[in-house]
Amino acid sequence: MPLYKTIPVSKTTTVYIWKIEEDLATLSRKFYTNQDPSKPLQLSPNSLYRLAHMKSELHQRGFMSIRHLLNEAGYTDFDLYYDKSGKPHLTDEKYISITHSYHFSAVIISDKPVGIDIEKQRDKILRIAQKFTPIEEYYTLTSAEARVRKLTIVWGAKESLYKLYAQEGLSFLNHIDVEDFNFDDGTTTAQINYNGTISDYRLTFLEMEGFTCVYGW
The missing domain is CATH 3.90.470.20 (4'-phosphopantetheinyl transferase domain)
Structure with missing residues (x-):
């Protein structure tokens, strides 16, 4: 499970970085020690639609790696939503920013506005x-x-x-x-x-x- 790095920025702000080495099938499954690896990660209807309409498997893998990072932070895909401008939000009102480039992805989660790239x-x-x-x-x-x-x-x-x-x-x-x-x-x-x-x-x-x-x- 290639969680590449966890950076505790402060008591209320953490960065999670993933190195994407798995194929899409592997990333689509749960593979945490306290979960059943035979079961797929649960995605919201909106996320399922977005994933199905991505033309690049690289983007699909990046998308799924973000869901594993959410899991690392104690969230699921159902805790994440986007506003009309495309900015991500968490249902518990904490701030989140998301990024993906080739075989790296990352999120930052905080109690104040944050951004990551x-x-x-x-x-x-x-x-x-x-x-x-x-x-x-x-x-x-x-x-x-x-x-x-x-x-x-x-x-x-x-x-x-x-x-x-x-x-x-x-x-x-x-x-x-x-x-x-x-x-x-x-x-x-x-x-x-x-x-x-x-x-x-x-x-x-x-x-x-x-x-x-x-x-x-």
């Missing part, structure tokens, strides 16, 4: 960087690899805050500013300046097997 580190980010951050700030780095790593952290930071803030019209480039950081820091801060309101946030990032995970609150 996982991204694969790819050269493509160099071509789109100007759309979400002032790119000239990153050419002081000595290598393209370092720029990819740093830009992926910045993108993940902005994506996690976008999920947290959940306001239509929020711009990565114009409204979210991430404070500069060193790779070894593992943390940074950010500010959202939107519609005359300024909000400050804390961010943590980690790199794992060519992927970057960032979560904020």
Whole structure:
């Protein structure tokens, strides 16, 4: 059971990360020690519909891995629902954010608004960087690899805050500013300046097997 990492951020905030190594059939079953592995994970009608209409098995596996992460946190699929904008919520009114990228997925659960993002580190980010951050700030780095790593952290930071803030019209480039950081820091801060309101946030990032995970609150 590849629960990759559990991160206790605080007494009321926890990150759960899954490395997706199982096939879809395995992920569709319960395989916890206190459960009957011959029985399928129970999904809500809405989740069954969504799963059936996913064209990619990679997305299906990511979807099911999230349900196992919910189980790790003490929830079931029936405790999760989405509002009209697609933002996830829990029935006990705790806050949740969800992310999936290739063979990693993660959730963060808290008693306050939170956001999380996982991204694969790819050269493509160099071509789109100007759309979400002032790119000239990153050419002081000595290598393209370092720029990819740093830009992926910045993108993940902005994506996690976008999920947290959940306001239509929020711009990565114009409204979210991430404070500069060193790779070894593992943390940074950010500010959202939107519609005359300024909000400050804390961010943590980690790199794992060519992927970057960032979560904020």
